Amino acid sequence: MSRPQPPRPDRKPLIVLVERANRALQTDMVRRAHADGHSEVKVAHNSVFGTLHRGGARAADMAARAGITRQSMGEVIREMVALDLLEMKPDPEDRRAKLVDYTDHGLDVAGDGFRYLIELERRFAAEFGEQEYDIARDVLARLVDLLDKIAAEEGQASSSAGGNVG
Structure with missing residues (x-):
């Protein structure tokens, strides 16, 4: 199998x-x-x-x-x-x-x-052109912000769930 x-x-x-x-x-x-x-x-x-x-x-x-x-x-x-x-x-x-x-x-x-x-x-x-390079930098910065937001939301959800255990 x-x-x-x-x-x-x-x-x-x-x-x-x-x-x-x-x-x-x-x-x-x-x-x-x-x-x-x-x-x-x-x-x-x-x-x-x-x-x-x-x-x-x-x-x-x-x-x-x-x-x-x-x-x-x-x-x-x-x-x-x-x-x-x-x-x-x-x-x-x-x-x-x-x-x-x-x-x-x-x-x-x-x-x-x-x-x-x-x-x-x-x-x-x-190499990439000013505009394309600025977009790449912006997207990377926004990815970091989004991942920080997701982590914060999951951290809040975990602490909320942890508070209900008992």
Whole structure:
């Protein structure tokens, strides 16, 4: 007796396309960092470069923005501190907490990365046309918003159902 086969999409699922694009972009950023002389940069560091703004941030906030655990973000931060890309300093609003910020070297590396991102965005717009590229960016942003909304609705439904158990 054969086992039933699960349903299969008739084309490559969007999640596969988005994941592949994400991996390609992440890898490309590291390739470019190495080409710019920043051989210490790793793919894992992108989670910091993408969430740390000038002036510093708490690791927990960065982890939430990156969608990773606080422990994972802490590991990446410690590694980047050891590489002189980041520094930790007391949070002026809460002396028990620490703020993560760029060192001068880290600012140079991040600056090179952001300049490359600007160049890459221009290249995408030139390849696909400004209007088509804007549509692609808009659709991706709307997908994120929709998925956040679905998660919130399901979270509300779960907590409502959980409250009725008894």
